[in-house]
Amino acid sequence: MRDYLVLWVNGVRREVRGGDAFLTLSDWLRGRLGLVGTKIMCAEGDCGACTVLVAEPVERGRPRFLPIDSCIRFLFQVDGCHVVTVDGLANGGSLAPVQQAMIDCHGSQCGFCTPGFVMALAGGRHAEAAGEVVDWRKELAGNLCRCTGYVSIFEAAERAGGEADWLATRFDDSWMREGVRLRRESLDVRGELDGVAMRATCPASLTEALAARRQPEARVVAGATDLGVLWNKGKLRPRHWLDLSRVVELRGVDVEESGAPATLMAGPLATWTDMLRVCTERCGEAVAVLESFGGPQIRHVGTLGGNIVNGSPIADSLPLLYAMEATLELASAAGTRAVPVHVFYKGYKQLDLGPDELLVRVRMPLPGPDDVLRLVKVSRRRDLDISTFTSAILVRRAGDRIATARVAYGGVGPTAVRMRNTEQALAGKPFTEATFRQAGDAAAAEIRPLSDVRGSADYRLQLARSVLLKFFHEQTAAVG
Numbered sequence: 015m016r017d018y019l020v021l022w023v024n025g026v027r028r029e030v031r032g033g034d035a036f037l038t039l040s041d042w043l044r045g046r047l048g049l050v051g052t053k054i055m056c057a058e059g060d061c062g063a064c065t066v067l068v069a070e071p072v073e074r075g076r077p078r079f080l081p082i083d084s085c086i087r088f089l090f091q092v093d094g095c096h097v098v099t100v101d102g103l104a105n106g107g108s109l110a111p112v113q114q115a116m117i118d119c120h121g122s123q124c125g126f127c128t129p130g131f132v133m134a135l136a137g138g139r140h141a142e143a144a145g146e147v148v149d150w151r152k153e154l155a156g157n158l159c160r161c162t163g164y165v166s167i168f169e170a171a172e173r174a175g176g177e178a179d180w181l182a183t184r185f186d187d188s189w190m191r192e193g194v195r196l197r198r199e200s201l202d203v204r205g206e207l208d209g210v211a212m213r214a215t216c217p218a219s220l221t222e223a224l225a226a227r228r229q230p231e232a233r234v235v236a237g238a239t240d241l242g243v244l245w246n247k248g249k250l251r252p253r254h255w256l257d258l259s260r261v262v263e264l265r266g267v268d269v270e271e272s273g274a275p276a277t278l279m280a281g282p283l284a285t286w287t288d289m290l291r292v293c294t295e296r297c298g299e300a301v302a303v304l305e306s307f308g309g310p311q312i313r314h315v316g317t318l319g320g321n322i323v324n325g326s327p328i329a330d331s332l333p334l335l336y337a338m339e340a341t342l343e344l345a346s347a348a349g350t351r352a353v354p355v356h357v358f359y360k361g362y363k364q365l366d367l368g369p370d371e372l373l374v375r376v377r378m379p380l381p382g383p384d385d386v387l388r389l390v391k392v393s394r395r396r397d398l399d400i401s402t403f404t405s406a407i408l409v410r411r412a413g414d415r416i417a418t419a420r421v422a423y424g425g426v427g428p429t430a431v432r433m434r435n436t437e438q439a440l441a442g443k444p445f446t447e448a449t450f451r452q453a454g455d456a457a458a459a460e461i462r463p464l465s466d467v468r469g470s471a472d473y474r475l476q477l478a479r480s481v482l483l484k485f486f487h488e489q490t491a492a493v494g
């Protein structure tokens with residue numbers, strides 16, 4: 015088992031031994047390599063100033079560099095990968111087209127945010143060169159400017175267009191062969207960080223991961239978009255990490271067509287970018303919520319499994335999973351069991367998950383042709399904000415009546431809630447405004463939301479009613 019890291023930074027191979035493996039990527043780049051172009055402002059994934067591009071090696075084809083927030087990524091997680099920072103983007107005296115475009119369009123507005131914007135632009139241009147259609151408003155949603163605005167930066171994005179992939183000309187792919195081999199190897203790295211003995215176990219297979227899970231002190235980490243924030247705030251100091259990110263069996267998302275309805279089968283490591291790709295094809299209603307999930311930097315690394323196990327009552331995946339009656343597969347070295355998602359949560363962040371278990375698969379039936387699914391996410395900001403209230407409503411009609419209804423809300427209590435009384439108020443009733451108003455009364459009686467910084471209890475109660483009416487009016491407008 016390897017006990018040191020190997021990665022590439024701006025084309026240069028680096029080996030890392032000891033305690034540095036436990037630094038965040040941004041701290042290591044700045045503090046150890048002196049690559050201070052990468053800025054750290056919020057240190058919690060919210061502003062994008064620390065954006066770098068990271069590519070995992072692939073056996074065939076070209077590497078795909080994705081923008082991520084380096085302030086909430088641990089160095090041991092990028093072992094075997096290629097990291098590109100703003101310091102390495104220019105080729106000798108030639109600036110990258112996005113850098114030149116930022117100068118030409120006066121897009122450089124302050125020294126803190128500009129490097130992050132440049133890297134997000136470089137990532138977007140790289141995606142365009144790979145054939146993706148990039149909507150720059152969405153692509154830059156993970157980068158905050160508080161001073162001036164985005165007009166010049168959008169102009170720079172357009173100006174930097176063209177066919178050529180700058181990253182492909184700037185860096186060759188010679189690192190990939192060794193990178194593929196490294197990503198297949200398990201890691202067990204130890205070292206001291208700030209005088210504390212640390213360890214990271216990074217298994218390469220599920221069997222090894224389950225064996226490692228027998229050590230209850232090891233803290234499981236996937237994308238680190240929740241845990242990285244807690245680490246930076248000093249709220250979490252595990253001495254032993256169990257990093258799942260190279261366990262191939264836990265990756266990927268697909269649709270199982272056999273059986274009706276078809277079922278979405280996701281590994282817990284499916285990122286929000288993966289989910290968006292599949293849902294665009296097979297669950298269009300989820301797209302708007304997924305597109306507002308963090309920003310691209312968060313979606314490229316944050317995982318479905320992390321969202322579920324983090325157990326926040328405002329986790330955006332939960333109302334959908336509840337309404338579709340998803341099942342979670344949990345495994346330990348002793349065996350596997352399946353748990354319906356709505357019984358997985360026992361209280362605020364209390365889960366039916368043993369200390370030796372991992373979430374290993376999520377099965378979610380997709381809406382059938384007669385089902386109407388509507389998801390709502392209410393947040394104070396449109397982009398890059400966590401929810402105040404979330405809902406999923408799934409209705410199957412039989413003529414003028416409601417045959418079945420499933421309703422799930424988030425942000426109204428210590429866990430997401432399946433709204434059974436509300437469902438009863440809908441099932442078998444005529445599809446009329448009066449029915450949905452009565453269901454709204456049932457919903458308001460069924461929950462006791464709290465007031466917090468995101469919204470008052472009254473506001474949440476109103477939302478509990480109004481999403482039902484919204485559903486009714488949207489449907490009648492669609493039919494009418």
Ligand SMILES: Cc1cc2nc3c(=O)[nH]c(=O)nc-3n(C[C@H](O)[C@H](O)[C@H](O)COP(=O)(O)OP(=O)(O)OC[C@H]3O[C@@H](n4cnc5c(N)ncnc54)[C@H](O)[C@@H]3O)c2cc1C
Nearest residue numbers: 059234236237238239240241307308317320321329330373
């Ligand atoms: C800027 C920002 C914006 C965000 N926006 C949103 C948003 O719009 N909506 C939203 O819902 N969330 C949001 N989040 C929260 C976070 O991104 C998500 O919850 C994400 O899906 C977590 O996944 P992860 O892989 O990063 O989890 P991690 O941080 O790696 O882990 C989270 C928890 O899950 C556990 N865990 C992970 N995988 C497994 C597994 N397979 N088995 C057992 N335990 C496991 C870990 O031990 C940990 O307790 C945001 C976070 C940030 C920083």
Ligand code: FES
Nearest residue numbers: 055057059062085
């Ligand atoms: S410093 Fe703000 S996202 Fe990393």
Ligand code: FES
Nearest residue numbers: 124127159160161
């Ligand atoms: S560019 Fe930094 S705050 Fe606007």
